[in-house]
Amino acid sequence: xxxxxxxxxxxxxxxxxxxxxxxxxxxxxxxxxxxxxxxxxxxxxxxxxxxxxxxxxxxxxxxxxxxxxxxxxxxxxxxxxxxxxxxxxxxxxxxxxxxxxxxxxxxxxxxxxxxxxxxxxxxxxxxxxxxxxxxxxxxxxxxxxxxxxxxxxxxxxxxxxxxxxxxxxxxxxxxxxx
Ligand code: AR6
Numbered sequence: 503x504x505x506x507x508x509x510x511x512x513x514x515x516x517x518x519x520x521x522x523x524x525x526x527x528x529x530x531x532x533x534x535x536x537x538x539x540x541x542x543x544x545x546x547x548x549x550x551x552x553x554x555x556x557x558x559x560x561x562x563x564x565x566x567x568x569x570x571x572x573x574x575x576x577x578x579x580x581x582x583x584x585x586x587x588x589x590x591x592x593x594x595x596x597x598x599x600x601x602x603x604x605x606x607x608x609x610x611x612x613x614x615x616x617x618x619x620x621x622x623x624x625x626x627x628x629x630x631x632x633x634x635x636x637x638x639x640x641x642x643x644x645x646x647x648x649x650x651x652x653x654x655x656x657x658x659x660x661x662x663x664x665x666x667x668x669x670x671x672x673x674x675x676x677x678x679x680x
Pocket of ligand 1: 518519520521531532533538539540541542543544545587622623624625626627628629630631660661662666
């Protein structure tokens with residue numbers, strides 16, 4: 503576990519399975535149709551049960567770079583925040599859309615007065631975002647949010663492999679103080 507304090511809150515990195523997180527909300531790497539899929543999305547729906555998919559169906563969809571919130575079903579987390587990263591294309595807009603996916607999720611967490619939220623590495627699985635660049639965008643987006651007026655006390659990235667964790671550790675170490 504690695505941690506850094508940012509404006510009184512904690513930004514933490516850990517290795518594990520996000521479905522077991524005890525945060526108030528876990529973030530899902532969803533698709534625009536909110537229909538479920540593989541990766542972390544599949545794992546969250548399997549662990550959380552059908553109520554989450556029913557809520558997604560009622561919402562109907564979520565454009566790339568935005569996020570929606572549902573109940574957490576059978577998960578320990580009270581909520582799931584479904585955020586949609588871009589499919590990596592190599593174009594300049596990818597970075598902006600990935601940043602927006604993180605900031606939309608964080609805004610929803612604040613709107614629901616949540617204190618703790620856990621993220622996976624959005625976009626770096628099926629959607630192909632190179633993890634070196636994605637990890638910097640992810641941590642910068644969270645750090646920027648924590649420096650605003652926020653109720654969040656802890657944001658945790660739950661990384662799924664030692665390799666991913668070490669990339670995020672490097673990005674955290676090089677995160678500027680302001
Ligand atoms: N806990 C934490 N991280 C996980 C877990 C888990 N249980 N399982 C996988 N990861 P991906 P994307 C990591 O593909 O790239 C889905 O089909 C994984 O190793 O889940 O945003 C959706 O329905 C990787 O580092 O999300 C969409 O269609 C990271 O989570 C599409 O994939 C993200 O990989 C979204 O693709």
